[in-house]
Amino acid sequence: MTKGTHTVSFTLNGEKQTFDTRPDEKLLTLLRREGYRGTKYGCGQGTCGACTVLLDGRATYACLLYAMQAEGRSVRTIESVGTFDNPGEFQKELVAAGAVQCGYCIPGMVMSATALMETEKDFEDEIVKEYMDGNLCRCTGYEKIWVALRKVLDRQAAEGNKPAAKKTSSKGAKNEQA
């Protein structure tokens, strides 16, 4: 990397940080360069979701965002969600459901689901799909990702007295109801 011509400051996973950058550098490139490599490059076109991070709580494609657009804002990456000793709820369920095949899309999925869980009160299927639509997976057919996600959402809904989804199309979710 050539020397940065500019700097950018933002809150990264809760910690205020300043990085060298250039105006044409994408946030994804900066993050990976700085060691936040759980955020993946998949398309560079804002279509696959492997690079999803949270920007002020909203799921955002880091491959499209210029690093300098993050100035003064709050960025969260997969590194903030869980550790080996203390994985996030969705991460735990993904592992238990056998939803992680190649795993390349999973960090992005986790970030979109985090945005969903922290933003919405209602976890109806259609709303869930809206949030997860921007994260492509070619390995799983989404079945087990869906099962894992529904499990977490239904549990959260039950705990927070949020309404659980009424109707679902998936086999796994049907089993959930049974």
Added chain:
Amino acid sequence: MNRHEKAKNFKQVNHSVIKIDALQLALGKDSYVADFVPRDALTIKMLWSPHPHARIKSMDVSKAEKMPGVKAVLWYGNVPRIAHCTAGQGFPEPSPYDTFMFDKKVRFVGDRVAAVAAETEEQALAALEVIKVEYELLKPVFSLDEAMAKGAPVIHDESEAHVPIPIPYEPKKNLVAHVACEAGSFEKGLKEADFTFDQTFETPYAQHCPIEPYTSMAQIASSGRIVITTSTQVPFHCRRIVAKTLDVPVQKIRVIKPRIGGGFGCKQEVLLDDVTAMFALRTGRACLWQFNREETFRTGRTRHPFRIRLQTGVKKDGTITAINMDCINNTGAYGGHGLTVVSCAGSKVLPLYHCENIKFDGKSYYTNLPVGGAYRGFGATQAFFAMESLMDQMAEAIGMDPMKFRQINHIREGEGSPIFAALGEGREGTPMTVGSNALAECIVQGAEAIGWKKRQDWRGKTGRYRRGIGMACLMQGSSIPDIDMGAASIKINEDGSFNLLVGATDLGTGSDTVLAQIAAEELETTTDKMIVYSSDTDLTPFDVGAYASSTTYLSGEAVRKAAADAKRQILATGAEMLGVLVEEVHCEDATVQNKDGSKKVSYSDIANYALYQKNQYQIIGTASHITKKSPPPFAAHFAEIEVDTWTGFIRVLNYVSTIDCGTAVNPTLAEGQTEGGTLNGISYALTEEYLFQNGRMMNASFADYHIYSMRDRPPLQTILVPSYEETGPFGAKSVSEICINGPAPVFGNAIYNATGARLNEFPFTPEKVLKAIQAVEKK
């Protein structure tokens, strides 16, 4: 007891243990090639051909070499010119050596022209802009008809192009491969038929779309050796092919495969590694080359488009008297997998149904279009579309339920097919009888799940939205008999854990987990005691790699044999420690014990004894495995759809995939394979297509080449139907490829059942479906 009941007694196999790398990946820990790139690595960028067919009259890279940050430029003027094959197959390949690191000729839009390694991506891209290339445009070949035409432009006119084994290859006619066989007499069979059929089917281009694009990094180790870390399905073939292409000894190269972000066949191709390795050699620096998504679509490998003429004859009683399958595939600009894909169109499809008179002819042709490669399903996907479409039509002609027609005709346990012996991969095949087959049960369970009984003839259906039910039966293989080899070694550690080293290549499928379960089952310990390492050409034993549905069946049996070898040593040492004869002890729950369990010693104690205390040695088992069979997994797929007859839009109401994969070593992972492959097949059947303009693929993004998202996912039901394959590890055979073959024929048949419209080509886009419906209504 049914043989498959045996699997119920297994303690590790046939259990859905947690995939061993799942948490690491879910946490986003460094796992994939690009996660291991040093900060000072150079970035590689390629200048791609903008022309489908041209000769390079002159090239000037001198300006690019002087651009800021540029460390090296590679082009045909400064690299060895060695004809090779990038297909990533065994050796010698049944594919033409028709590729050079760089050539003076470009053969498709997306072919290599020149490459730059620079300090940053921006600098590399800037340097590409100042490379001067003068092209002499040649007439391009964009279709099979143009490729086969008399006097067609010759795409591979270079003198070096050849196939390293004696099989037909006529580049002057653009012919990549030709294979043919006949069992019985097709002509005779046709005469015996009450009804005859003759139809032509077309199948489209498609891309694998792993979310991790092709990625390769090469570095020079302190020893001077080249270390390539790459997203490959075939690390050992990669080493061999790069060594040949660079003209360096195999000894000088180490290939490391870390976690892979999906492959589905496209990463069998050795597509980047010669360039990354060459740049590392030239610059002494770490060099990274990662395709962007456009490059993955245009230059990455694709599914070969096929034209299939299928002729059949059937008697009123349902006997299929004759089948003639004539396949022509378009390999695009290079010929890798041309022969094998077209062979598998016959060998993985024609044995499914009883027929005494079968003829097969398969040809592959070059065109100036994107290059075909290995893609999950591998020819069977294309041919099953034709076969299963015609099965429905034959059933209708004789007035038989299409399910019953399949039930009375499909191959059964203990039966063979002349096709198994006739069609191999670049040579004759291997005679085989089917040892395990639960297809009959797959059909019954799938029919029940979809509600086959409510299926009605299309002629009674009216209204805008019409529902239809379709089905297809499928088979595949498990490894390439007499050709593929997998090996494994396993050694014990002080705490009774084991290092399991395999050349087998987990590309996200979960094979590391499956192989660990097999080792643990054989060793009477638990899967969590296995530390699996795959794969590294310096450290792990050889394996052909992840293709041809071979890993569970072939590498799995190698692992079982290696574990059995280690177990013999554990038993001997345990007996020595207990002071009893080895015949008196057995392994149980990670101990060696005598018959009544009164004397026992743990694996941990055995390891410590063997490593430190007396008659010291390393308990290590190693084994290789080849197969004499390629036992087919079987599947029956069903779907109910709703066709909007005003727009041609298809809604999938329910999709049922059954699968007989023998023992499912890990049922959850086997389901996951089936679900993922099926959805890929659904997306392929309904929406995925390559759109071309003058040979240039125009829709090279996920915005324009749609693959299914969570929202698009229709209801999908997977049913594992057990059987027991005696020749596989703990009864297992393959699982991953077969499922992708189903959706195209299933939907084709369902559309017909809904509307009476029969489509012989897909994707079944609304435009195509509507046109077909309108044609029916005009009749």
